[in-house]
Amino acid sequence: MKDENSKIEERLENMKNFYLKTEKLLNSLPDAIPEKTKNMLKKTVLGDKDLKKLMEGIDAHRPPRIFLIGRTGVGKSSLINALCGAYVAKVSDTRSCTEGAEVYQCKNGDRVLMEILDTRGIAESECLNTETSAEQMLLDQINEFSPDVAIMMLNCAHRDDIITDVEFMKKVSKEYMNINNLKLPIVVVVNKCDEMRPARVKRADEYPQSKIKQINEVVQYYKGIIIKNGLKIDSIIPVSSLIDWQTPDGMEIAVEEIDNLPQSDIDNLQIVYDGRYKIEELLDILEEAIQDFEAQMGLRMAARLNEVVKRIAKQLNKIFTGISAAVAVTPIPTSDIYVLIFLQSVLVALIASLSGRDISMETAKEFIISVGGVTGVGYGLRTIAQQGVKIVNVFFPGAGSAISAAIASAGTNGIGKAAIAYYLDEKSIEEVKAKFDEAKENKSQNN
Ligand SMILES: Nc1nc2c(ncn2[C@@H]2O[C@H](COP(=O)(O)OP(=O)(O)OP(=O)(O)O)[C@@H](O)[C@H]2O)c(=O)[nH]1
Ligand SMILES: [Mg+2]
Known part of the structure; x- marks a missing residue:
């Protein structure tokens, strides 16, 4: 159990360290990105109150x-x-x-x-x-x-x-x-x-x-x-x-009897049936x-390691979904898609850091592309065609495009979910991609 506790702290520290690097990342964006855009990104990402609170909470939390x-x-x-x-x-x-x-x-x-x-x-x-x-x-x-x-x-x-x-x-x-x-x-x-x-x-x-x-x-x-x-x-x-418990050696035990077990058994009880x-x-x-x-x-932080990191990842996804929507409605002299890819890469890297991995922005971008979020908004070629954006321009700053807040936030949310599935649930990239495609299909059907 001790092991698990230190792992939680370690992974959250990992994530915080990546967050602390974001300002540097923003400063080192290519020169082609206008100052105005960089400043807007700094303001929305670093100035986001929920994100700040989440990071501060890593060192300052108490049992509710x-x-x-x-x-x-x-x-x-x-x-x-x-x-x-x-x-x-x-x-x-x-x-x-x-x-x-x-x-x-x-x-x-x-x-x-x-x-x-x-x-x-x-x-x-x-x-x-x-x-x-x-x-x-x-x-x-x-x-x-x-x-x-x-x-x-x-x-x-x-x-x-x-x-x-x-x-x-x-x-x-x-x-x-x-x-x-x-x-x-x-x-x-x-x-x-x-x-x-x-x-x-x-x-x-x-x-x-x-x-x-x-x-x-x-x-x-x-x-x-x-x-x-x-x-x-x-x-x-x-x-x-309803939860039924068993000892590590597989003996199922009624709740009323748990307190009679030796402490080491109590500390290591497993869920045998989850109702x-x-x-x-x-x-x-x-x-x-x-x-x-x-x-x-x-x-x-009161749950098991796996659940803790997932809850934090979900919260990150929610925050970045909001940031993406905010960015999409801010007029900037840069392609929305470029900016979105940057934001989504930060999100992916933060989620990866929660899994204990330390990935670069480049790797995060590759992940986005490989799950099919090549457009950075996650709705595939059809949407991009509707948006009137040339795919070639996607990876280059300065390409003209304007994306609606709804598409931007839905895209980021999809990428966040894909990153959770891949880095935290350890699904294969094929499975993640299939899910992502499915979500896309549903979305276009609903539309
Ligand atoms: N089927 C079912 N049984 C439950 C559920 N929640 C609790 N129980 C059972 O109900 C009984 C009482 O549960 P406790 O959690 O001890 O109830 P409590 O409110 O803490 O009771 P006191 O401490 O005596 O006030 C136990 O046998 C539990 O296993 C549930 O959601 N479904
Ligand atoms: Mg009770």
Whole structure:
């Protein structure tokens, strides 16, 4: 596990080092590129706030603090494992806790992934003296914990009475606003979707329409209650956190028994069955909901190596897709295509650096050409003909062309996806090319 942690840091450093070289790359662009264009590129690439933040976040990140509220057995602990893609050990905080609430760190090896305030909700804390004091104690603890995001977990398989907890969340939200002058992001997660009929179908990509329909009905039902009772939430999403685990020597083990295993087995548990549904989407939602960027970065880094680098690569792709669109609408005395190839090459090189490879801009450009993005916009000869651009001019600065923002961003997005498939998923160049062509075909059909 230690090995994996140092690899994550190493690869992210790799990527940052390449980013730090971008200014030099921009300065060494051929003289034929007018100063004005170079400056525009510097401003859009180096001045991009999201990109800057992403790079800064590599050295400055912290485990996100998540306030989890949900009834016993709804799957709170399972959800944390599902989000991290690993069985994460709970390490309880020494701070004294309110009855029915627990603060702990989730660790994988010696890496702290998340900090959790886990509570069964106000509806289940009747063991406390009087309801008002129980509620106030819990509120105080939430305030002290100061969460980055709150997750309210509900059960898809049976419709619980959630009004008490909704009312409580309204108070939490109000106090949070008073104290922090910030809105507490609230995400509602409807778990155990796999248990909807037919319950035997557990693989997310095999859910029949009828199952999805039932799931959506439950989501609408809960959403209706939440809205009617005036709780403002960021999002509501159905998921399944189902994962079956086995020890490295292949022994399948029930979740309830995991804590009895020797530590070395716990650290190296493997996923034997992955029944997760929409967990990737939930991560996207949480990332968007969390406002503190160090915590946002920490959330991205809470997964396994492979998933961490993929999430970062996806974020890079999103940023460069945006930059490409911005560049396309800026009038510049240079071929848009030339500029786009430059941007896409930086993107490809950054993604490659996440895989542990150190590639030159030249190699990145060759990659773009070999997957069929020869035009730098990725939509092949037909589009280029429509754009009225001569292919020969593509590789030379100064060739006149103007590309719409939509085509520029779609092209960059396609190249980013291809680079992820090739460098991170280790698909062959033929497979990547086939996928890229397919995307192109779909696009032209849709048009
Ligand atoms: N089928 C299915 N089972 C799940 C899912 N999530 C959790 N479970 C199971 O539900 C049981 C309870 O899950 P936990 O994660 O321990 O629930 P919890 O909310 O942490 O419970 P407490 O800590 O007691 O409050 C376990 O047996 C899990 O394996 C899911 O999405 N689908
Ligand atoms: Mg639990």
